Amino acid sequence: MPEFFQDTLANGLRVITVPMPHLHAAEMMFFFNVGSRHEASEVAGVSHFLEHMLFRGNRDYPTGPDLERAFEAIGGYVNAATDIETTCYHSRLHPAHLDQATKLFAAMLRYPLLRDLETERRVILEEALEDLNEQGEEINPDTLGARLLWPDHPLGRPPIGSRQTIEAMRLEDLERHWTQYYTPHNLVAVAAGRVEHGAFVAAVSKHFGSWQGSPAPAAQVFNEPTESPGPHSRWVRDSGSQVSLQLAFRGPGRQDERSLALRVLRRVLSGGGSARLMLRLREELGLTYGVEAQLMQTAETGALAIDLSLAPENLEQALDEVLRLLEELCTTPVPEEELAAVVRAFLYELEFSCDFTEELAARYGWGEAVGNLRTLDRERREIAGITAELLQQMARQIFRRESLCLAVVGPWRDEVSRRVTRRLKAFRP
Known part of the structure; x- marks a missing residue:
């Protein structure tokens, strides 16, 4: 039996299923190929900020609690994470609700309202404070190390951005980022567990098939420095x-x-x-x-x-x-x-x-x-x-x-x- 099955929709969205028929649950994930390395310095942290904003409601579920309750009703919980290269939205679910889970993710990813910006800004600033000391200095060794490893490059910045860029983030920045990177060409949908590939492809086609968009911009490549060798x-x-x-x-x-x-x-x-x-x-x-x-x-x-x-x-x-x-x-x-x-x-x-x-x-x-x-x-x-x-x-x-x-x-x-x-x-x- 193959380890996984894969198809690509006409709009470029890739669909992967990992059958695990002996289980009683399934995991659904949506990976966008976008993270902090795709960001300009003046909007550092926009990928992470946008990820947060998608939990603030959408066309079908106007508030965050509405969306949470809808996922809980199918045995799930929705979460997300942004790193250097990808943004992932995911949830566990009961296999009987494969279509409904796909519909929920489609509403979340395709039709966000992007509202309550100032409330979410305060939340993200609180998150950013975890990596600063009383003087406002960076104290996360991961971030300090990244700045040394990849100087003057997006890879050297933390996915959350800086206090300055978080405070300066505008709704237009989020909308532009969503338009550029949240496209079917830049998305992989995957389901693992007691799921059937044909059923998942049908669900993704039903709820994402009409989505159109252009290929996303490429990330800035890192070139090894020729000067200033370490340590x-x-x-x-x-x-x-x-x-x-x-x-x-x-x-x-x-x-x-x-x-x-x-x-x-x-x-x-x-x-x-x-x-x-x-x-x-x-x-x-x-x-x-x-x-x-x-x-x-x-x-x-x-x-x-x-x-x-x-x-x-x-x-x-x-x-x-x-x-x-x-x-x-x-x-x-x-x-x-x-x-x-x-x-x-x-x-x-x-x-x-x-x-x-x-x-x-x-x-x-x-x-x-x-x-x-x-x-x-x-x-x-x-x-x-x-x-x-x-x-x-x-x-x-x-x-x-x-x-x-x-x-x-x-x-x-x-x-x-x-x-x-x-x-x-x-x-x-």
């Missing part, structure tokens, strides 16, 4: 008992043939309690409660980032240990037994994902939206070709001093900052 760092003082830091390296995008090797390398560092970062920093040295390596990839660029929080007096030692672990990956192949355990865990997670509608809907829907649809079968086949030598090559290519970026937030001391900066400059894996 780069940003230190922000903030009150608290811990220091939060992110150590990141810019790397290849998801279209790169080395992408899977990079994903496996991340798991070597951070794939559970026995992975290298947790084993060394927590279990052996007791320097932190938790440490995590994250991988973010767009079409043309990406980053592997290591995040942790710890007591200020542990900052130097922890960072030095992280750099040693990275240097070791560049000089010594991963032992066969360790690699086998990482691959086994990877395959288990693929198998486990088959029990979750939201995971499969996101895999195929998001993958199609960004042009990177990877089937479970493809993942299984390609993971078999990952070798210790390939991981070592990948480590040498990504863990380079020139692409190293460090963001530190908390009660750090000047002398610590100076010593850490010298250590970063001496990093030569």
Whole structure:
């Protein structure tokens, strides 16, 4: 049986179904290929702002509570998320109400009223305050790191925008963004669970088939800088008992043939309690409660980032240990037994994902939206070709001093900052 089924309507809208007939629920998602990387600097955050506004009512359900109650009546709950590249609207639902759920999403996405702008502006400003300290400085290590990794580019901005752009957002900005990017050519509809492909295609055709629009504008491409090589760092003082830091390296995008090797390398560092970062920093040295390596990839660029929080007096030692672990990956192949355990865990997670509608809907829907649809079968086949030598090559290519970026937030001391900066400059894996 195929993993998924796919059709494209005459208006360009792509429809994907992931049959899971043994389940009692379904997940419906609508992915627009638009996020913060598609925004001009003066309207930074408009994708996220528009996502919020679509919950403020539409032609058929004039208020947000009206829309919420309609989704609840079919066993669902409607939610959404905006990231760098996509905006996703989603809901769980009872399979008997496939057509009604599709109708609700059509009303929401095609006929928004875009009203109560000032009320929603206040809500978003409250959300934005979570990443600022009392002086109004940015204290989110993810955002600070992104600005270092992708300077002067939309990828370096947070999806929520800034306080200034949120306060300046106009109704005309939202309407223009909706017109440009909320088009059937730019949309993928996906349903996973106890659903039949023909029924879902019929429902989407019924409620979205008359929608017309032009292809959306392309995002600004990021080009590797030719000047000002790293390491780069940003230190922000903030009150608290811990220091939060992110150590990141810019790397290849998801279209790169080395992408899977990079994903496996991340798991070597951070794939559970026995992975290298947790084993060394927590279990052996007791320097932190938790440490995590994250991988973010767009079409043309990406980053592997290591995040942790710890007591200020542990900052130097922890960072030095992280750099040693990275240097070791560049000089010594991963032992066969360790690699086998990482691959086994990877395959288990693929198998486990088959029990979750939201995971499969996101895999195929998001993958199609960004042009990177990877089937479970493809993942299984390609993971078999990952070798210790390939991981070592990948480590040498990504863990380079020139692409190293460090963001530190908390009660750090000047002398610590100076010593850490010298250590970063001496990093030569």
